[in-house]
Amino acid sequence: MTNTTTAKRPCRAASGDEGMPAPFLYQHEDGRYGLSFGPARFAKGVPAWHRVPLDIVEPAPAESNNAVSSLLAAAHIVFGDNPWNVLLAIDAASQTLLWLETLFFVIRELNERGNEKIQVRHLADIGSYIAERAASNAEQSHDEIKASIEAAEAREES
Amino acid sequence: MNILEEHPGGDYARMAEGITQIMTLACVMRDMFTAENLRDRPWDLVNLLYMIIDIADRSTDVGACKKSKLFEAHSRAMIE
Structure with a gap:
């Protein structure tokens, strides 16, 4: 080399x-x-x-740019994807938790006012849907990254 | 069978559910603008707006899918 x-x-x-x-x-x-x-x-x-x-x-x-690109290439190999895309998955999960925080806050406010049971129910439905989808996406990302890391480990050992 | 008929958990039900949820979120946003104790949380308004966009996007997808199904069923009925 x-x-x-x-x-x-x-x-x-x-x-x-x-x-x-x-x-x-x-x-x-x-x-x-x-x-x-x-x-x-x-x-x-x-x-x-x-x-x-x-x-x-x-x-x-x-040659600084070459050095950086080599590090990013190594990260890409380990994570199985562009590191920025890996970050996106974490960002999406964080965003969903912020949404849920807002929903719970609004549900509490509506509950204190009373006579808002229907709205509370709809908001709970929205929260349930959002949480379910986020959990599914996070699980998929987790499985993909885990498989990629395990593949990298196996490659190291062989 | 009428092509507009479907089971209770079908596309129309999902679209109606999405519109109801959007309505609920919009009402909550309206109340947050007027309620004194909620004005201090502007990020909640942004989050609610994002949720409206997200649910509207889902409902639009369901609607577009339903439209395709209807066109397909209508064409088939015309041929028969």
């Missing part, structure tokens, strides 16, 4: 201090990256993976 970046200083995390295992970065011949905490074990006769030096953490200014 040809590395065009310039070594400046060792990566702090790579030194293995603070009780964290040192990370090892590997690259496949097809361009994929793999991150391992501790030396990775590869199956015999599979030389496609090779270690990439991780102690180069400060690329030349002109």
Whole structure:
């Protein structure tokens, strides 16, 4: 592999201090990256993976964008999706909880006024529908991300 | 069978339910504008508005789907 970046200083995390295992970065011949905490074990006769030096953490200014895109590519591999899309799933769940907070507040206010039973019932229906849909979406996102992380782990171990 | 007939949980029922929910949310918004103790929570109005949009979007989808079904059923009836 040809590395065009310039070594400046060792990566702090790579030194293995603070009780964290040192990370090892590997690259496949097809361009994929793999991150391992501790030396990775590869199956015999599979030389496609090779270690990439991780102690180069400060690329030349002109190459900064490449370094960022590599990190994002690694995150994309682990999460199975663009990290911004992963964030969207969390944002949607947060938004739904804010909606439910509003609904519960309004239900409480209407209940204090009395004679608003029908409206309270409709608002409860709305809350039920919104919560059900959000739970379904969150569960789907969770399952997809979990499967992707497990696949990344399995790839590390193989 | 009349193509407008359907079971109680069908598309018309869902559309009516959506419109009722939108009506409820709109009434709540109106009350929040006028009630003294609710004016301090402007974000609730925004959230209610988003919920109206969300439910209207769902009802519109159901309506569009029902329209397609009706066109299809009508065409079939004309051919027969």
